[in-house]
Amino acid sequence: MTPTELKRAIQARKIPELLFLYGEEGFYLDKAVQTIREALVAADTRDFNFSLYHGKTLQAEAVLDTARTLPVLASHRLVLIKDAQEIPAAQLEAFIPYLKDPVAETCLTFVGDKIDGRKKFFQEFKKHGALVEFKKLYENQIPAFVQEQARERQRSFTEDALALFCRRVGSNLQEVHGELGKLFDYLGAKTLVDTADVAAIVSDTRVDSIFDLTNVLGRRDAAEGLRLLGRLLDEGVAPLLILNMMVRHFRQLWKTRELVEQGVPHRDLARRVGVNPYFIDGLVRQCKSFGPRQYPVFFDIFLAADLALKSSGAHPSAVLENLVLTIAAHRDAAAGRE
Template structure:
């Protein structure tokens, strides 16, 4: 299930007696928990009616006793149990018995930091029967742009497609990092309603970003020596391989788009907007696109795909990227596959 669909279900006004949230992503678990607290708890008495326990450090009988306690000057009490991935058989049975006869004014939120659940035990069977298991699967690359847009929209703003592409390319796929950059963008743009490319460049611009630009620009110019120097600087700075590859891929998406638009006879004054770049940089991108034929660019995307597989399965990332840069700059992209 798409993560946004899960969040939408959690926001429903009709509260459940129990929620079971599980994911390997701590950020998603915390975000889902925040949504539930907002939906279930009265802001005035939130602290008095919300209790957090850890399964390894708490007595289940005490938790259940708290569950049967009426909320204080509010409609609902929320009990959060973390570490459910470590629950033992006896605890599982006790919670299953409670869920069969829960307190009508209590919502029990069970949180498991795991990518899968152990089916067949009494607790999971009871949870499945009630339809209250919420898997928070990792957000895919395809879902990431929508997740960014939703986060910005929740803050009362919009963000352009080009800005989303640049943001995720520079920051990578770590949700915590992206959320931190979104928060900075919201503050930076003030009363401005739409976040654009210039805003993202201003907020995430630092030495690391400048080095990344040097790398992609050098590759676009087929300047192997400069590209290799920029690559080594980025790797020594501790940049994640997926971010490096993401920005290289973005560079070639732009070059291919520009080459295609020029082939169609698109006016120069429209190309920059369609390609998602500043008009100031257009001439440079046009020069770079002329360095590659259309067939070469198609082969490059295949090469990038194979590099993506390699960096996820091998550890010699520097060697993998050095070979990629050499292939891109020296024209060795059509080698046998």
């Protein structure tokens, strides 16, 4: 069963008696659990018909006793087990007989990070219940998520505001949802979000600075590059995080450069690079600042910096300053760059 199919089943009041929800996308997973609870158990009978257990400490016999107890003054009972990946093997095995003959009035729901399809428990669960995986969204799916959340609150974004918001918040949906809440509270009665609103509320100078840093390196402006690097370090951003962000950005630039040279249509670039469409114009502009043969050299430089940062004798700021100066000074002779 997919998350979409589960959503339809909940809306149709046809929730399976056995559910195992798992995956990396905690936001949608938590939302599904909340929706199931609200659909199955009324607030005024929740004390009698909702039971919560945790995988590491549960005793299967006690959980099953609850699951086999008919609901009180209601049509259904919900038995929820969180952190199901921590259930001891012997306790997990004890659920197998129940899987083959579940109580119709009880929804036994497991929630975990992952499953192990080799185990007999999951093989039986697949036969009698529904396994629902919540996969982490790709970066290029975040704008659609933001727009969906905005529509639910009767709000909308200008194109530039959406691009800035997505660049600053990243891809963690819990954080995205939280930042949207702050932004919408700030808007008051205003319904259209513009860049000034995003700039006022959503702050992530790390991402902006990395983007700016790459720009100035492409212009061979070492002095401005060192200034931007210094600002990141002064703000307390860990040196390894700065390096990782640079590596990620240059990887996107390299991939963009190769796709452009292959003649891939502009409309397909974002999907092929794996970024949201609002970033692709900036990546196309930046990728042309470096010759094709420079990218492999840069990744050798990144590797050397990574090793230096992880050694005991290297000074982090000196390592990163040398990295910035080296990239800014590098020339692609084969491409005729100066």
